[in-house]
Amino acid sequence: MTVATQRVATHLRDAILGGALGPGDRVRQEDVAQQLGASRLPVREALQMLAAEGLIENEPNKGARVPRLSMHEVDVMYRMREQLEPLAVTESLPQLDESDLYRLVELQDEIEQGADVHGFLELDREFHLLTYAGCRTEQLSTTIHRLWNSTQHYRRAFVRISGPSRMWVVNAEHRLIIDAMFRRDEVDAGRFIAGHIRRTRIELGHHPEVFGAKP
Amino acid sequence: MTVATQRVATHLRDAILGGALGPGDRVRQEDVAQQLGASRLPVREALQMLAAEGLIENEPNKGARVPRLSMHEVDVMYRMREQLEPLAVTESLPQLDESDLYRLVELQDEIEQGADVHGFLELDREFHLLTYAGCRTEQLSTTIHRLWNSTQHYRRAFVRISGPSRMWVVNAEHRLIIDAMFRRDEVDAGRFIAGHIRRTRIELGHHPEVFGAKP
DNA sequence: AACCACATGATTGGATCCAATTTCAACCCT
DNA sequence: AGGGTTGAAATTGGATCCAATCATGTGGTT
Numbered sequence: 001m002t003v004a005t006q007r008v009a010t011h012l013r014d015a016i017l018g019g020a021l022g023p024g025d026r027v028r029q030e031d032v033a034q035q036l037g038a039s040r041l042p043v044r045e046a047l048q049m050l051a052a053e054g055l056i057e058n059e060p061n062k063g064a065r066v067p068r069l070s071m072h073e074v075d076v077m078y079r080m081r082e083q084l085e086p087l088a089v090t091e092s093l094p095q096l097d098e099s100d101l102y103r104l105v106e107l108q109d110e111i112e113q114g115a116d117v118h119g120f121l122e123l124d125r126e127f128h129l130l131t132y133a134g135c136r137t138e139q140l141s142t143t144i145h146r147l148w149n150s151t152q153h154y155r156r157a158f159v160r161i162s163g164p165s166r167m168w169v170v171n172a173e174h175r176l177i178i179d180a181m182f183r184r185d186e187v188d189a190g191r192f193i194a195g196h197i198r199r200t201r202i203e204l205g206h207h208p209e210v211f212g213a214k215p
Numbered sequence: 216m217t218v219a220t221q222r223v224a225t226h227l228r229d230a231i232l233g234g235a236l237g238p239g240d241r242v243r244q245e246d247v248a249q250q251l252g253a254s255r256l257p258v259r260e261a262l263q264m265l266a267a268e269g270l271i272e273n274e275p276n277k278g279a280r281v282p283r284l285s286m287h288e289v290d291v292m293y294r295m296r297e298q299l300e301p302l303a304v305t306e307s308l309p310q311l312d313e314s315d316l317y318r319l320v321e322l323q324d325e326i327e328q329g330a331d332v333h334g335f336l337e338l339d340r341e342f343h344l345l346t347y348a349g350c351r352t353e354q355l356s357t358t359i360h361r362l363w364n365s366t367q368h369y370r371r372a373f374v375r376i377s378g379p380s381r382m383w384v385v386n387a388e389h390r391l392i393i394d395a396m397f398r399r400d401e402v403d404a405g406r407f408i409a410g411h412i413r414r415t416r417i418e419l420g421h422h423p424e425v426f427g428a429k430p
Numbered sequence: 431a432a433c434c435a436c437a438t439g440a441t442t443g444g445a446t447c448c449a450a451t452t453t454c455a456a457c458c459c460t
Numbered sequence: 461a462g463g464g465t466t467g468a469a470a471t472t473g474g475a476t477c478c479a480a481t482c483a484t485g486t487g488g489t490t
Binding site for chain 1: 217218220256259260261263264266267268269273275276287288291292294295298299302306351352354355357358361362
């Protein structure tokens with residue numbers, strides 16, 4: 001199963017996360033198969049996986065699409081993150097060593113040097129997921145990864161719209177998270193993380209145009 | 216894809232939830248295929264789905280197994296439930312009508328009449344999942360369903376061990392949840408639910424034998 | 431007797447083929 | 461001209477077949 005299926009799944013995941021595939025886009029089995037020089041079989045298996053991850057919608061006899069999320073759905077998914085990510089950092093922090101924390105500082109330095117939308121999304125994602133990298137409970141870390149993946153498109157649209165004017169808030173929050181982690185204070189870190197997510201969720205709520213139908 | 220794949224997935228899910236397949240058990244593609252009168256193909260696709268759901272572990276070229284969870288993993292999954300289920304009831308409650316709530320009363324009446332382990336697990340599961348049935352955000356409700364599914368085996372072992380002596384606590388908690396829901400007080404309901412899960416989690420922590428290796 | 435090499439059977443992985451369903455467009459009827 | 465209908469092309473669903481990999485047991489060697 002796995003080698004070809006994983007290749008295809010990774011390819012499609014990257015395409016969706018990178019924005020090459022957006023909400024509502026159709027994914028034809030044959031296209032993907034040819035594109036990767038494989039048969040349709042691993043493509044079908046990969047689509048099943050991605051459907052279970054929520055990155056793909058699979059309608060019987062009709063094919064696969066990238067799902068379109070409503071503002072309310074994304075709002076709830078951010079609320080899920082507010083609940084889960086503090087738990088994840090509690091699990092993760094004891095397992096992270098100093099070098100991991102210094103990597104966080106590096107990433108935040110890069111973020112503050114300024115980057116385009118794509119660059120920021122990459123760095124921000126790596127920053128937060130590294131924060132949870134020490135979490136050894138599969139179900140928790142994969143759930144969080146999936147929430148990030150499924151909302152990535154809307155985060156991109158939001159970053160594009162909101163521009164750099166409120167960037168200092170993000171930076172301050174990230175610095176506070178890092179500091180709490182160096183202090184090995186997972187309660188504090190969790191609070192800052194939840195606040196970070198909550199603020200973003202509320203700002204997102206002011207931009208319904210992100211969820212408008214595509215032209 | 217879907218019709219045969221769904222049939223197989225449902226069959227395997229039921230087998231795992233019902234206890235016919237336990238942690239560590241191997242799942243051979245051919246066996247399942249013959250058992251359901253299908254080819255191996257839909258079986259493979261179903262296994263991919265279940266792997267993404269966490270109900271199956273899929274090792275390349277080695278086959279599929281029901282994963283074995285450690286006590287710590289189950290503990291974290293219960294903590295996830297403590298965080299997510301109050302959110303789910305907040306989303307769900309406004310969508311539930313009186314008849315749903317009366318169905319909760321019915322289920323609790325049945326629970327209090329006493330049932331064997333299997334019967335209680337079924338009723339308890341239906342009770343709680345009905346509580347969240349109004350939640351219209353896929354990612355939230357499927358995440359909760361998966362947490363229930365993955366931990367079902369250990370819940371069964373726990374119920375079997377702990378016996379009926381503390382049953383009155385469960386009943387009291389359920390009644391309080393129902394009352395809060397009739398009052399349309401989702402904050403109260405969420406608190407009772409979180410407490411219910413937390414108490415179970417802690418009692419589970421006193422029974423490490425549930426997670427011991429199988430003979 | 432213990433251990434390694436090898437071969438054989440069992441099981442999974444991948445591709446091709448055929449059937450079933452959907453989609454879409456041309457066409458006919460009113 | 462508009463709307464519904466029928467047909468063909470495109471696409472997905474499922475089965476069989478072959479290749480690759482893993483597990484197991486046998487035999488030989490030290």
